[in-house]
Amino acid sequence: MASLPPPPLVSVSPPVPPYVVALADDLSGAAETARALGGPVRLSLDAADVAEITATQDLVVDLDTRRLSPAEAADAVRTALRAAQAGPPRLLYKKVDSQLRGHLAAEAAAYAEGAEAVVIAPALPALGRTVTGGVVHVKGVPLHLTDGWRAERASAPRSLAEALSGLPVRTVPLDVVRSGPAALGAEFRQIAASGAHPAPDAETDADLDTVAAAALRLGPGFRLLGSGGLAAALGRALPRPAVGTSPPAPSPEGTPLLFVVGTAEPGAVAQIAHLTALGAHHVPLDPADLAAGTVRLPPPAAAPALTVLSIDGSGGTRPGTGRALSTALGALAAAYPGRPDLVLTGGETARTTLDALDIRELEPLGEIHHGAVHSRTPDGRRVVTRPGSYGAQDSLLRIAVALRPRLAAATAAT
Template sequence: MASPPPPPAPSVSPPVPPYVIALADDLSGAAETARALGGPVRLSLAAPDVAEIAAAHDLVVDLNTRHLPPAEAANAVRTALRAARTAPPRLLYKKVDSQLRGNLAAEAAVYAEGAQAVVIAPTLPAARRTVTGGVVHVNGVPLHRTDGWRAERAAAPRSLPEALSGLPVCTVPLDVVRSEPAVLDAEFRRIAASGAHPAADAETDADLDAVAAAALRLGPGFRLLGSGGLAAALGRALVRPATAATPAPSPAQDSDPLLFVVGTAEPGAVAQIAHLTALGAHHVPLDPADLAAGTVSLPRTAVAPALTVFSIDGSAGLRPGAGRALSAALAALAAAYPGRPDLVLTGGETARTTLDALGIRELEPLGEIHHGAVHSRTPEGRRVVTRPGSYGAEDSLLRIAVALRPRLAAATAAT
């Protein structure tokens, strides 16, 4: 009997640059990606910065396209990619929502232009979001059977190929992802040669490590598109030049006010806020109709409370598609808040509109308080924590408050 043919030889590709240009569609995702990549990083809210990068660091840009019309979102990605071609060589990464929200199809189609293939993997193990059979699962439940799209105008897609309608996609089964590297490389090459793009099943960080490593072996023509989970795998796979250690940031002042702007429609936000009010936080629930009408104003106070929480009162239900107007109204209130408070911003659109209202164009990520809750500093020294609306356990906001204001730890222990 003839011996079986040997597996294909490992790929040999040109060396890849060790730094990344990552394009995100909202600010909380951009901050998550900046921390996930793990190298020296700059987080910009200005797309033209893509053309100006020269330093030895990653650049993550929030294109702020999550709620734009599809054609405008696609054009923003195209403009950023055009600028990237004039910068020193960098790996390209496209950050997408792990629940496939936003202008995924329109942005991915543009991102694929000029690429040999786009390797797609939105799995996010830390948030229990996995992909099997080309279907995104949240806590083991198919995405389209969850309420993850409750605030969207459309129904959740039933699969990655459906979500990426218009872009030819071929699912890579989990057993192939977990096979020998040469086998996975060959499958990615085969799919690319057919004119399609590989969408990899993945459940664990190890699966994502295999996907990222394969894309790097195949060269810069294979671009990566995924969540913060794949960004972290890319960061682990890259060999960075040695850099000097970054000095530890000085602690925030306990005397400075701390303002939470909770712009998420997630039901869990109610319990998260309750932990803060138990510590004496001043909670301002805002009626969505009054917010949209612009009839909310802040009472005048001589001294801002130590902890204040703005949130949208969702007791009457939220109207799908109203998020952008509500985020803008919340941002205007935050910008009018007295003094210069440190900020905790939940929900990517809320975070971006608030920073825009304050004229903040750049963040320096300092660390992660818990998964997705990224602690950053503005050039002027203000502390900002961004967190996706759907992230965080019941004590999420409390943990953030204690991290920024350590004196609260004693009060927490007493409750």
């Protein structure tokens, strides 16, 4: 009897681990990623924690690389990757800024080492940040024509390829993205075989869902790099237990609430105005006084229940001074009397404040609005982090009401 022909060989990708190690370059982005992934999560401010992966949960680590040189930032990514790969299998994710700020080229190149390819998708449709033709757009305007880089030393890149200079990138048009995960995965594999890294266009969350699904079909050798939008798509695609969404208990009566606004975004002025209309005490800080350490805090008995500290930007922004001012602002916030709950806008401000308080870990509790992540410190203090460029005019007001529900009646009366 004639023997049957052998079955055809089928290429099978390695199984994808159900949990993620995500590396972020600033704290507000790390918190955004922790909530976006949607599963059980640990949010750490200590890069050494990457070597301590044991539990069945995601780990998101703020590497705090914005303050470093490009070479130092790349080394921090490499060190974290080595630690992650020495532990139990985890899916790797690199969180980057949706407006391409930070040491993107250096960190992406380090992240790509040892990977079959890196799938690059920084679109964040929830905030109108899309990618078409390999160009990041903010509400339809190409990034380099916006003022999103006003506080940076350099000009905004005109394309992803320019932002990732030195890393071979190939744009994947929107029609290919929308052809479905199987076809898109085949395109990713073909691009990887050519020695390049795929950068798919995306305008909607559905596009990012397709990107994540296509990458997961190819196994963990294809690493993901993107904003909170792609992190959320990854969370939706992975089969993990959902996290409960019951509202956390309020802070003890009388706990002060301190807003620390370290962003240079023009919209911050209007956001603060909503709080002052509610009776908040606003302290605009002169940058020179802040840097010199001559700002005086109120005595404990006189500390208002609701206070806003912000850097006075009326004299214009001086690129390159952000970290020094954030460090001084963080130290001032840490010394504020009454052990207040904290609302920290801007990743550098959030990090320097928590560093000054020696807080090394946060437990995410929920999201007040996109990117405004409500967390708890190990000793029970409430902290909300939010990227500086996020939020409508009522962003800070919504956060205040979420943390102090009794303010809702006063808000309705204004």
